[in-house]
Amino acid sequence: MPEDNTVFVGKKPTMNYVLAVVTQFNSGSKEIVIKARGRAISRAVDVAEIVRHRFVSEAKVTDIKINTESLSTEEGPEVNVSSIEIYMTK
Amino acid sequence: MPEDNTVFVGKKPTMNYVLAVVTQFNSGSKEIVIKARGRAISRAVDVAEIVRHRFVSEAKVTDIKINTESLSTEEGPEVNVSSIEIYMTK
Numbered sequence: 001m002p003e004d005n006t007v008f009v010g011k012k013p014t015m016n017y018v019l020a021v022v023t024q025f026n027s028g029s030k031e032i033v034i035k036a037r038g039r040a041i042s043r044a045v046d047v048a049e050i051v052r053h054r055f056v057s058e059a060k061v062t063d064i065k066i067n068t069e070s071l072s073t074e075e076g077p078e079v080n081v082s083s084i085e086i087y088m089t090k
Numbered sequence: 091m092p093e094d095n096t097v098f099v100g101k102k103p104t105m106n107y108v109l110a111v112v113t114q115f116n117s118g119s120k121e122i123v124i125k126a127r128g129r130a131i132s133r134a135v136d137v138a139e140i141v142r143h144r145f146v147s148e149a150k151v152t153d154i155k156i157n158t159e160s161l162s163t164e165e166g167p168e169v170n171v172s173s174i175e176i177y178m179t180k
Contacts, residue, residue: 038132042129042130042172046172048156049158049170049172061156066135066139066151067139068139
Protein backbone atom coordinates (compact mmCIF):
# COMPACT_ATOMS: atom_id res chain seq x y z
CA MET A 1 0.00 0.00 0.00
CA PRO A 2 1.40 3.45 -0.82
CA GLU A 3 2.32 5.70 2.09
CA ASP A 4 -0.32 8.15 0.85
CA ASN A 5 -2.98 6.03 2.46
CA THR A 6 -1.39 6.28 5.90
CA VAL A 7 -2.32 8.87 8.50
CA PHE A 8 0.19 9.25 11.35
CA VAL A 9 -1.48 10.41 14.54
CA GLY A 10 0.62 12.61 16.83
CA LYS A 11 0.03 15.41 19.30
CA LYS A 12 -2.23 17.69 17.26
CA PRO A 13 -5.96 17.96 18.01
CA THR A 14 -7.88 14.78 17.21
CA MET A 15 -10.07 16.48 14.61
CA ASN A 16 -7.02 17.33 12.46
CA TYR A 17 -6.43 13.61 11.94
CA VAL A 18 -10.14 12.87 11.50
CA LEU A 19 -10.17 15.41 8.69
CA ALA A 20 -7.08 13.82 7.11
CA VAL A 21 -8.74 10.37 7.10
CA VAL A 22 -12.05 11.68 5.76
CA THR A 23 -10.18 13.55 3.00
CA GLN A 24 -8.36 10.33 2.04
CA PHE A 25 -11.63 8.44 1.75
CA ASN A 26 -13.30 11.25 -0.20
CA SER A 27 -10.41 11.39 -2.67
CA GLY A 28 -11.06 7.79 -3.63
CA SER A 29 -8.97 5.68 -1.23
CA LYS A 30 -10.66 2.39 -0.38
CA GLU A 31 -8.28 1.50 2.44
CA ILE A 32 -6.46 3.76 4.86
CA VAL A 33 -4.14 3.00 7.77
CA ILE A 34 -4.05 5.02 10.97
CA LYS A 35 -0.72 4.70 12.77
CA ALA A 36 0.39 5.97 16.17
CA ARG A 37 2.98 5.39 18.86
CA GLY A 38 3.06 5.78 22.63
CA ARG A 39 0.45 8.05 24.16
CA ALA A 40 -0.96 8.96 20.75
CA ILE A 41 -2.41 5.43 20.54
CA SER A 42 -5.53 6.50 22.45
CA ARG A 43 -5.99 9.37 20.02
CA ALA A 44 -5.63 7.04 17.03
CA VAL A 45 -8.52 4.93 18.38
CA ASP A 46 -10.57 8.12 18.85
CA VAL A 47 -9.85 9.08 15.22
CA ALA A 48 -11.05 5.73 13.88
CA GLU A 49 -14.18 5.80 16.03
CA ILE A 50 -15.10 9.38 15.15
CA VAL A 51 -14.56 8.74 11.42
CA ARG A 52 -16.86 5.75 11.28
CA HIS A 53 -19.54 7.06 13.64
CA ARG A 54 -19.79 10.65 12.47
CA PHE A 55 -18.37 11.08 8.99
CA VAL A 56 -18.01 7.92 6.89
CA SER A 57 -20.75 5.58 8.08
CA GLU A 58 -19.84 2.86 5.57
CA ALA A 59 -16.24 2.74 6.84
CA LYS A 60 -15.23 -0.38 8.74
CA VAL A 61 -12.23 -1.31 10.86
CA THR A 62 -10.86 -4.43 9.16
CA ASP A 63 -7.74 -5.07 11.22
CA ILE A 64 -5.81 -3.72 14.18
CA LYS A 65 -2.18 -4.57 14.85
CA ILE A 66 -0.09 -3.68 17.87
CA ASN A 67 3.66 -3.82 18.05
CA THR A 68 6.75 -2.63 19.89
CA GLU A 69 9.21 -0.27 18.23
CA SER A 70 12.73 0.43 19.39
CA LEU A 71 13.58 4.12 19.26
CA SER A 72 17.16 5.26 19.59
CA THR A 73 17.55 8.52 21.47
CA GLU A 74 20.39 10.98 21.14
CA GLU A 75 21.39 10.48 24.77
CA GLY A 76 22.10 6.81 24.24
CA PRO A 77 19.89 3.95 25.37
CA GLU A 78 17.12 2.61 23.15
CA VAL A 79 13.56 3.06 24.30
CA ASN A 80 10.78 0.60 23.56
CA VAL A 81 7.49 2.17 22.61
CA SER A 82 4.20 0.51 21.70
CA SER A 83 2.60 1.22 18.34
CA ILE A 84 -0.78 0.60 16.71
CA GLU A 85 -1.98 0.27 13.12
CA ILE A 86 -5.70 0.55 12.47
CA TYR A 87 -6.82 -0.56 9.00
CA MET A 88 -10.06 0.94 7.71
CA THR A 89 -11.92 0.33 4.46
CA LYS A 90 -15.07 1.72 2.97
CA MET B 91 -16.02 -15.88 29.23
CA PRO B 92 -16.13 -15.24 32.99
CA GLU B 93 -15.20 -11.75 34.14
CA ASP B 94 -12.28 -13.31 36.05
CA ASN B 95 -10.33 -13.43 32.81
CA THR B 96 -10.65 -9.70 32.24
CA VAL B 97 -8.07 -7.12 33.34
CA PHE B 98 -9.31 -3.53 33.34
CA VAL B 99 -6.49 -1.08 32.75
CA GLY B 100 -6.80 2.30 34.45
CA LYS B 101 -4.49 4.92 35.90
CA LYS B 102 -2.19 2.75 38.01
CA PRO B 103 1.38 1.99 36.93
CA THR B 104 1.59 -0.22 33.85
CA MET B 105 3.43 -3.00 35.67
CA ASN B 106 0.50 -3.49 38.07
CA TYR B 107 -1.63 -4.59 35.14
CA VAL B 108 1.18 -6.63 33.58
CA LEU B 109 1.42 -8.54 36.86
CA ALA B 110 -2.36 -9.09 36.88
CA VAL B 111 -2.28 -10.57 33.36
CA VAL B 112 0.76 -12.76 34.07
CA THR B 113 -0.92 -14.01 37.25
CA GLN B 114 -4.06 -14.91 35.26
CA PHE B 115 -2.01 -16.90 32.76
CA ASN B 116 -0.02 -18.64 35.50
CA SER B 117 -3.19 -19.64 37.33
CA GLY B 118 -4.32 -21.61 34.29
CA SER B 119 -6.30 -19.15 32.14
CA LYS B 120 -5.90 -19.84 28.44
CA GLU B 121 -7.51 -16.61 27.29
CA ILE B 122 -7.51 -13.21 28.95
CA VAL B 123 -9.00 -9.89 27.87
CA ILE B 124 -7.37 -6.54 28.54
CA LYS B 125 -9.90 -3.69 28.53
CA ALA B 126 -9.40 0.06 28.75
CA ARG B 127 -11.13 3.33 28.00
CA GLY B 128 -9.95 6.78 26.97
CA ARG B 129 -6.36 7.67 27.72
CA ALA B 130 -5.73 4.30 29.36
CA ILE B 131 -5.92 2.70 25.90
CA SER B 132 -2.23 3.41 25.27
CA ARG B 133 -1.38 1.76 28.58
CA ALA B 134 -3.46 -1.33 27.68
CA VAL B 135 -1.40 -1.75 24.50
CA ASP B 136 1.79 -1.39 26.59
CA VAL B 137 0.51 -4.09 28.95
CA ALA B 138 -0.15 -6.57 26.12
CA GLU B 139 3.23 -5.88 24.52
CA ILE B 140 5.20 -6.19 27.76
CA VAL B 141 3.40 -9.41 28.70
CA ARG B 142 4.18 -11.15 25.44
CA HIS B 143 7.73 -9.83 24.99
CA ARG B 144 9.02 -10.10 28.52
CA PHE B 145 6.96 -12.53 30.56
CA VAL B 146 4.80 -14.99 28.61
CA SER B 147 6.63 -15.59 25.34
CA GLU B 148 4.03 -18.09 24.09
CA ALA B 149 1.20 -15.56 24.54
CA LYS B 150 -0.39 -14.22 21.36
CA VAL B 151 -2.75 -11.36 20.63
CA THR B 152 -5.67 -13.06 18.87
CA ASP B 153 -8.07 -10.16 18.43
CA ILE B 154 -8.38 -6.45 19.10
CA LYS B 155 -11.71 -4.61 19.15
CA ILE B 156 -12.31 -0.90 19.45
CA ASN B 157 -15.58 0.71 20.32
CA THR B 158 -17.30 3.84 21.58
CA GLU B 159 -18.98 3.91 24.97
CA SER B 160 -21.43 6.52 26.15
CA LEU B 161 -20.77 7.59 29.73
CA SER B 162 -23.39 9.60 31.62
CA THR B 163 -21.89 12.19 33.92
CA GLU B 164 -23.50 13.60 37.05
CA GLU B 165 -23.58 17.09 35.58
CA GLY B 166 -25.76 16.04 32.68
CA PRO B 167 -24.62 15.49 29.11
CA GLU B 168 -23.35 12.12 27.95
CA VAL B 169 -19.73 11.82 26.94
CA ASN B 170 -18.49 9.48 24.25
CA VAL B 171 -15.27 7.69 25.06
CA SER B 172 -13.31 5.17 22.98
CA SER B 173 -12.58 1.74 24.38
CA ILE B 174 -10.36 -1.18 23.47
CA GLU B 175 -10.46 -4.92 24.12
CA ILE B 176 -7.28 -6.91 23.55
CA TYR B 177 -7.72 -10.69 23.50
CA MET B 178 -4.67 -12.77 24.39
CA THR B 179 -4.22 -16.53 24.49
CA LYS B 180 -1.33 -18.80 25.39
